[in-house]
Amino acid sequence: MKLRVDIIKTVGSLRLDAQLEAGEGTLALLGATGSGKTAILRCIAGLSDPDEGRIMIDGEPLFDSYRHVSLPPQKRKIGLLTPGYALFPHLTVQGNIAAAVDAKPDRERVSVDALRRFRLVDAADKKPRQLSELERQRTALARLWASHPSAVLLDEPLSVIDSFLKFGLEQELSDFVRGFDGPVIWASHDRGEVYRNCPSVCVLENGVTQEVISAERLLSHPGTEGAARLSGCKNIIGAIPRHNAIFIPEWGVTLRSAYPIPPFLTRVGIRAHQVRITEPALVNTFSVTVERVIEDVSSTIVLLRPNGASVDAPLLRMELDRNTWRTTPDQRNLTVSIGPQDILLLR
Amino acid sequence: MDWFPLLNSLRIALLSTILVFFAGLFAAHRVTRLPQPVLRSALDALLTLTLVLPPPVIGWLFLRCFGPGHMLGYWLRQFFGARLVMNWPAAALVSALVSFPLMYRASRGAFARFDAGLTDVARTLGRPEAWIFWNIQLPVCRRGVAAGTVLAFARALGEYGATAMVAGYIPARTATVSTALYQSWSGGDDAGAAFWVVLSILLSGACLLAVGVLENARKEEL
Numbered sequence: 001m002k003l004r005v006d007i008i009k010t011v012g013s014l015r016l017d018a019q020l021e022a023g024e025g026t027l028a029l030l031g032a033t034g035s036g037k038t039a040i041l042r043c044i045a046g047l048s049d050p051d052e053g054r055i056m057i058d059g060e061p062l063f064d065s066y067r068h069v070s071l072p073p074q075k076r077k078i079g080l081l082t083p084g085y086a087l088f089p090h091l092t093v094q095g096n097i098a099a100a101v102d103a104k105p106d107r108e109r110v111s112v113d114a115l116r117r118f119r120l121v122d123a124a125d126k127k128p129r130q131l132s133e134l135e136r137q138r139t140a141l142a143r144l145w146a147s148h149p150s151a152v153l154l155d156e157p158l159s160v161i162d163s164f165l166k167f168g169l170e171q172e173l174s175d176f177v178r179g180f181d182g183p184v185i186w187a188s189h190d191r192g193e194v195y196r197n198c199p200s201v202c203v204l205e206n207g208v209t210q211e212v213i214s215a216e217r218l219l220s221h222p223g224t225e226g227a228a229r230l231s232g233c234k235n236i237i238g239a240i241p242r243h244n245a246i247f248i249p250e251w252g253v254t255l256r257s258a259y260p261i262p263p264f265l266t267r268v269g270i271r272a273h274q275v276r277i278t279e280p281a282l283v284n285t286f287s288v289t290v291e292r293v294i295e296d297v298s299s300t301i302v303l304l305r306p307n308g309a310s311v312d313a314p315l316l317r318m319e320l321d322r323n324t325w326r327t328t329p330d331q332r333n334l335t336v337s338i339g340p341q342d343i344l345l346l347r
Numbered sequence: 348m349d350w351f352p353l354l355n356s357l358r359i360a361l362l363s364t365i366l367v368f369f370a371g372l373f374a375a376h377r378v379t380r381l382p383q384p385v386l387r388s389a390l391d392a393l394l395t396l397t398l399v400l401p402p403p404v405i406g407w408l409f410l411r412c413f414g415p416g417h418m419l420g421y422w423l424r425q426f427f428g429a430r431l432v433m434n435w436p437a438a439a440l441v442s443a444l445v446s447f448p449l450m451y452r453a454s455r456g457a458f459a460r461f462d463a464g465l466t467d468v469a470r471t472l473g474r475p476e477a478w479i480f481w482n483i484q485l486p487v488c489r490r491g492v493a494a495g496t497v498l499a500f501a502r503a504l505g506e507y508g509a510t511a512m513v514a515g516y517i518p519a520r521t522a523t524v525s526t527a528l529y530q531s532w533s534g535g536d537d538a539g540a541a542f543w544v545v546l547s548i549l550l551s552g553a554c555l556l557a558v559g560v561l562e563n564a565r566k567e568e569l
Binding site: 046074076080082149 | 462464465467468469470471472473474475482483486487489
């Protein structure tokens, strides 16, 4: 089963232009807060109409502005999990699940089945506000499951959860998604969440979707500045191609890449943990001065000024193991290197 | 003791509250869903107008429409052989006009606070709009709606100005607690007047107590 989206919509000051396809395996919709993730999911679910375009599931149109088709959300069979879950507060767990079953005679059977499947039997008669966070998520998933959706949309499912609870919730969510037979779109701003759960990723930047790539490729070749930032890259700086190498004017540094340098290159990205302290005279080495040292929970962050840098150039952020930093002899002047395969070539 | 004015007041208030309940819910639901804030504010003002207008203004306007010599009154008489003046249904209708804003305001407030995310999820689960309104939105907003209903009932129970104009005071026909009180007082029957005064205070107090209980329960739930 395939879910295909190709839509345009103006929402306030944001112009959405979304093209994506979700089939086997969960597709991540990775975007910063306010980039339009929720607006796209709402269009797919039928809660708002795009200005133009098509939304198809298995070749059947849910929305088609050219043929004037727009099914109401009730007829689309798209399950939506929203932040906070939107459980019906006045109904019990079982009541919430039963509310998702169309046919009256099936309600009892399906909801009892769902209670068992989602380990909610003991909570069946509780109201949502009496539930633990885990039970609340289970109830939302059970309700979703009971409605027999043909596709599932997860809208920042873990964004309002305290971080110490997240891990357990994420695993159950992950199990649910893996067991679901149909397209799943998992919207998130968290690269870790995406990397752990989604084989493919669609990056969303200011309402515009980039091409769908694998999660691996997002880390090794993000392609655009926005994708690099979303993938967690901390150093992004203007660059120009020069004689098969990359010149960074602000730092006065020339770097070599292991990959062919595209002519449209305007920036490079360097991940903080891929900056290494090294001996001079290796490839891609340059000398730097330490500007600031920040002790993080499990690592040390060091801000470096390349020695050829202009006065207002951004600092190079290096992140390394605390022990490695403690045993560095000269903590003032260093030589660092960046592996030619680790330089992200960006548009 | 003649209990007719109390019974008449109760049936007027009851019919008025039934009318106001459905009309108020419908209007509040519709206005809450309007996308334009300016239109919403304008309708809020219009639909609350009868709360602040002097009741005789409403009585006069009502008579201009349903009075025997006027268009709607004439039609009612021609086609149904009915009239809507000097009887208790007329009093109920005019009380409904006066108490409508109380129901409307309370429901409107409750609907505006209602989380539209619940409606959205219910839609994606396949539930029809009417089902969502009666099974999700109304139960979630029940305390605000109930408070509005009780207030509207209390207001209709004590209505005087408009009722006196459209139903007058006919003993055992249109007498209500308020009009009976006025008649007792103007006829020099102080004991009779005091009786209706005490009864009114008790009834209104009980209604307000019910509203208070409902609103406190809502706050605790949040």
